[in-house]
């Protein structure tokens with residue numbers, strides 16, 4: 001079975017409240033990581049139709065901050081699948097009052113589908129259609145190989 005990127009694509013919106021801020025009045029990085037992990041989990045569950053666990057979060061680039069009353073939008077989509085793992089790209093935006101979005105963070109999260117004994121299980125393949133989906137897939141292949149090498153060689 002194969003599924004499309006749009007089948008599992010997910011968007012979440014938050015209004016920045018004081019509890020999400022750090023001592024400098026900016027969005028707390030740990031809070032954003034929780035939201036990223038949550039949306040990536042939902043995308044992976046929708047794609048695999050199974051339980052999942054987080055294997056790694058990488059390429060977590062904090063480009064800009066956000067502050068109170070900002071509207072924060074997270075968008076997650078599958079970019080690459082292996083046998084049991086799925087790579088999910090999560091982009092985080094601040095949305096202006098006119099609906100214009102500025103990227104403040106981009107992360108790649110690897111999720112693994114698991115059975116009731118927490119053993120990895122195969123996931124559906126991915127249908128890549130558009131040019132941007134093909135480019136993401138090629139990038140995902142490279143990141144997959146790099147992560148494997150890092151684990152093997154321990155760097």
Ligand SMILES: CC(=O)SCCNC(=O)CCNC(=O)[C@H](O)C(C)(C)COP(=O)(O)OP(=O)(O)OC[C@H]1O[C@@H](n2cnc3c(N)ncnc32)[C@H](O)[C@@H]1OP(=O)(O)O
Nearest residue numbers: 037041052053054055056081082083084085110112120147
């Ligand atoms: C939201 C939350 O779940 S929070 C919890 C945080 N996460 C956890 O506790 C997970 C703890 N880790 C684990 O349980 C295990 O390491 C698992 C399930 C992720 C992987 O199990 P392993 O026994 O290592 O299985 P295995 O070596 O067969 O790897 C399974 C897949 O995971 C991938 N994988 C394993 N470790 C990593 C890693 N560190 N980074 C990226 N991918 C990984 C493998 O490439 C493989 O993918 P593929 O089947 O597409 O080729």
